[in-house]
Amino acid sequence: MAFYLPPGVEYFPHPLCADPDGLLAIGTELSAHQLLLAYQFGIFPWYHEEDPILWWYTHPRCVLFPSQLKISKSMRQLLKKQAFNVSFDSAFKEVIQACQLVKREGQDDTWITDKLIATFIDLHEKGYAHSIEVWQEGKLVGGLYGLALGKMFYGESMFSNVSNASKYGFIKLVQYLETHNFELIDCQQRTEHLISLGAEMISSDRFYKHLKTNIFNIVAPCKWVYAENR
Known part of the structure; x- marks a missing residue:
């Protein structure tokens, strides 16, 4: 089950906790700092304009x-x-x-x-x-x-x-x-x-x-x- 991240949160769940389809978390924001933190742990955003931000750690990779x-x-x-x-x-x-x-x-x-x-x-x-x-x-x-x-x-x-x-x-x-x-x-x-x-x-x-x-x-x-x- 994906984790919810409220606005301003500067952390992510452990990437190995991602769902079988790769979805890890929902929410937070798309700041430069947040993206750097995400990519450092192999997490990336993938979502549609009208949706909340979805963060993924796909596997296998x-x-x-x-x-x-x-x-x-x-x-x-x-x-x-x-x-x-x-x-x-x-x-x-x-x-x-x-x-x-x-x-x-x-x-x-x-x-x-x-x-x-x-x-x-x-x-x-x-x-x-x-x-x-x-x-x-x-x-x-x-x-x-x-x-x-x-x-x-x-x-x-x-x-x-x-x-x-x-x-x-x-x-x-x-x-x-x-x-x-x-x-x-x-x-x-x-x-x-x-x-x-x-x-x-x-x-x-x-x-x-x-x-x-x-x-x-x-x-x-x-x-x-x-x-x-x-």
């Missing part, structure tokens, strides 16, 4: 270890041809707004609410939230965003207006994270798209052990500097 990235032959060819140009943290607002507009199967509206966007922009300005932009002929055609805490990256959403654009950006992100000794990418929920790139499902207990270890990985938040010629 879809994750990707950077060293396990799989790049298909066709994607290797695109990378070799430098089919797109990629930058980090140069158009965060545009990326998250584009993700908000994506129509997803089985969903009538988006979980990326205006309030969530405002909070993530705040986290981006503080150096915690990051965007990956994919460009073609100077136009933003794909991208993704997420949160970096310690040596874990918590992926949130992606969009693609051109075939393979988001996948191209994701591969560049994983390569960057591996170079910077990140241990894990939290993909939250399984999709065939992520599995094809090397993601796997792990138990909630195993995921929680990674979270506990990551608490001791102290990394100062900062803007990521990465850009290819556009």
Whole structure:
């Protein structure tokens, strides 16, 4: 049974107390502080605009270890041809707004609410939230965003207006994270798209052990500097 959190509460129940469907808690608020606290323990918000805030700890968990990235032959060819140009943290607002507009199967509206966007922009300005932009002929055609805490990256959403654009950006992100000794990418929920790139499902207990270890990985938040010629 999900826990109710009144406004202003600055704690969460233990994530392993989540319901079988992953729902952990209902309520509280979407402040930058509250989101950082939630993600530190693998908890994330997912709800509709008209609903109370729902907090989830899904299990099993879809994750990707950077060293396990799989790049298909066709994607290797695109990378070799430098089919797109990629930058980090140069158009965060545009990326998250584009993700908000994506129509997803089985969903009538988006979980990326205006309030969530405002909070993530705040986290981006503080150096915690990051965007990956994919460009073609100077136009933003794909991208993704997420949160970096310690040596874990918590992926949130992606969009693609051109075939393979988001996948191209994701591969560049994983390569960057591996170079910077990140241990894990939290993909939250399984999709065939992520599995094809090397993601796997792990138990909630195993995921929680990674979270506990990551608490001791102290990394100062900062803007990521990465850009290819556009």
